[in-house]
Every structure is written in C-alpha cells, then in structure tokens.
Amino acid sequence: MNSDEYLLKYKRVISEIKDDPHRKRNLFHLQWHITDVCNLKCKHCYSDDNTIRDLPLQQLKEIFDKYLKTILKWNIKGEISLTGGEPILRNDFFELLDYIHRRWEENPCFLVSLMSNGTLVTEELVFRLKSYWPMLPAVQISMDGVCKETHEALRGKGIFAKTKDSFSLLNEHGLGTALHFVVHKKNYRDAFDILELGEELKVKRITLSRLVPEGRGKNLGMLTPSELKKLWVHLSEKCLDFYPKGVFLARSRCDLWHIVDIASALYSLKWGAQENMFPSYLQIGQRCPIGINGLVVDADGTVLPCKRLPLSIGNITQDTFFNIWYSSELLWKFRYREKYMKGKCQECPFLADEELRHLCAGGSPCISYSDCGDCFVPDSQCWFDPYSKEQKEEVQKWKKLILEQKKTCSS
C-alpha cells in the first residue's frame, strides 16, 4: 500500500470507531515496580540481578500518597501501572490495592492497571481484581511468542497454556486485557502473527516493545533497522483490519511507527492535537514521554525516568515527586531534547520541525543508551534518512497537505 491508499484506509477505519474507551489525555503516569520478586527468569529481562529490594507496605502507602498529592496538585488524571517482578507475588498485594481503592473512592482521579506475567492468575484472584473495577479496568500480560516453543524458550517451560488461560479468565470476568510483546531476534518470526494471537485471546490492546539489551537480555540480539521496518510495515498494514474486531495495536509510542507511513502519522498528529477529537490509541508515533508525563518508581523507591533507562534521578522514600520532577537535570534535558540530540537527528524534520517533533524527537533514548551509553545519539534502529532529498520531500508534501490544510473537515 502506498501512502495515499494507506491514509484513505486509515481515515475510513478511524471514522468508523466512535467509542473511545482508552482516551488518555493530561495524565501523569506512574510505572510502579512494587516488588523485585519474580517466579520467572525471562531471557530478555532488563534485570539480571537477584537482589530483592522490596519496601514494606507502609512505605508503599506513603509513596502512593505522594503520588496522589502530586496529581491532585496538578489537577490532572493519574494512571498507575503496578508491576514488578511479578506484583501478585507480594503477600500484601491486596492490602495495598485496598488502600489505593479507598483513596480512589474518595477521589476517582486515577486508574490502576496491573502488569503481570500471567502465570499466577486464578479464578479467585480474578474475582478479587474485579472487585476493584472500575478503578482497575485492565490487566496487561506479557507474551513473547505466538507459539509454545518460542514463548517457553524465552520465559520458562510449561507456562504457555497457563498464560493463555489467564486471558480467558480475565475476559470472562469482564476485565480488559492487554498483551505486551518484547521483540528481538529470537521471536522475530512470531511477531508477524501477534495480531492473530491478540484476536484469539480477545485482547483489547497489543503493545510491542523493542528489546533494550540490558540485564539478561544483553545478548539476545536487537533487530536491524531493515528487520524492524519490515515488521512495522507488515503490522501497520494489517492492524487496520483488526480495529473493527476490537484489537488495537498501540502505535503511539516512541518506537518509530511514524516513519512507516508518514501521511497517516501526520493525520493522526493533526487530529490528535485536538482535545476529545481523536482516540489516543489510534495515534501513530510519539516523542519519548520522559520528563513529560510520567515517572518510574523501582522496588526500593529509586526513581527512574523510564524503567528501560537505568539512570536514577532520586529516591521517592526520601523525596517528593515535585522535587524530582522540577529539579532533575536529566528530565530538563529531555524536555529540551531538540537541543541535545546529535548526529542525523539534527537534520531530521521529526526533530528540527517544531510541529513534527511531537512524533519522534530522537526515537527511544533507552535504545541509544544501551547501545552506546548516550541518550542523545540517534536511535540505532531508525531507518529514516534525513539526508535523502526524496524522504525529506515526502515529509514536506504530507505536511503541506495535512497539517497546513485548514481545519474545516470533521474527523
């Protein structure tokens, strides 16, 4: 499909989707690793350390209170992703959820989601999780292969069927499910069929992350730019057929989705910029959100800009979110990333152009950092060539046609 055909199809599909259950605007996201304990030893895990640094429940409650105070002060919505390790393995997991839920009942200004490996989900657990609905509307489960062989080679033996059953259990009880897949050399082939697996498992959202070669995943093998391009093109074309079935591929991430089809990315940028006009899950491309709308708190309270970027910017047990947010030099550098990016990014319209930089501004810093220890060098998996006259002209053509046209039509 060329850009014109793809854009037409994309516009038709989104015009058919009226409901927007996943709309997320003006929120502050907290990815909260409440435990280091895990029952799996996945080969791609960014951790290769077996140290358990878990904080006692009382401290977790205090961290939550600090988070709540922050979003209330900023008057924005919150979204907490509870993860680990395997978060369910904390003995006081439900005590923490009860505490959070009581606060939610007083002020429902945030949502909670659970990120799990799906191996410990039982009917009893799902019943309990359902009792927190609508505060906790969905559970994300990791799948790293579409078949038993791949999934178990990466995550451990005897868990493929169990993990799939977890999706069914959650769906049966009315909890939303999302699937997360980390793509690299060892599961590359499987990734092409991830949408079909999503449909089979009735998941609402599929997210693909590129491997960050850290920890145990150091030697698994990152995809080359051309391998990534092939996969992204394939999934981008196919995902439009899955939207009407309720399976959404999350492409609004800093993972270079925008250069697969520039026309549609610009179209989504234009309409996405208008409040309440465009579902966020249909957006294509996003600049890395570090320093913009979220933080990560690790099991010992260490605050990170992103879990995939292992650079501590404080410890929340001894500090406030306000202080870390405003005084971290690293976060400020990310907010002005266009000043610091090096190499080909400085020539790229997706950084140099003030409007277009919302779609990228330098790809994923975690990929760059793990690759060469510098967050501000170009994403090594990016295949866009800003020195190519042809590619630059393609961007300008669509910018003129889409972003610069008068905003007279409706979505």
Next chain:
Amino acid sequence: MEETHPRTKENLFLIKAEEIYIVFDPEEGDKWELNETGAFIVKNLIEGASLDEIKDKIIEEYSLASEEAEKSLQKYMEQLRKEGIIM
C-alpha cells in the same frame, strides 16, 4: 518600602532549567516560572537579603539608576506577593 526583610514562603527552591527559572515548593508542589529579574530577586530573598541590599544589587547588576531600580523592585515585589511567593 514597607518591609526591610520580606520573607518568602518556606523551603522554596529556585532552579534554572534550560531557558527558564522556576521557583517551587517541593512539599506542596506550588510552582512559578520567573524571568531573569524575578529569579534574581527571589534568589536574594531566599538567601535573606534585605530590600535595600537587593536594590543595590539590582543597580550593580543591571546598571540602573537608584529610582528606576526601586520602582522595578517594588513592581516585582507586588507581583511576588500576589503570587504567594512572599508571605
């Protein structure tokens, strides 16, 4: 000037973040963006300088006449009070 040593809200932090100055309360999360002159005044207030001392520093730093510096300082002080940065 009415007060010689105006007090700022307690525990304020002033930082220069790339192109802007920010003064914030790390406990309560109140935050204000300031221009260079505002930041200069707040920095001196946080450090306990008196208004006369700040006025002298403004004269020195920005090469202003005494009257002009006083006028400018008063204008900023009103604004800082209005914003709640000064108690």
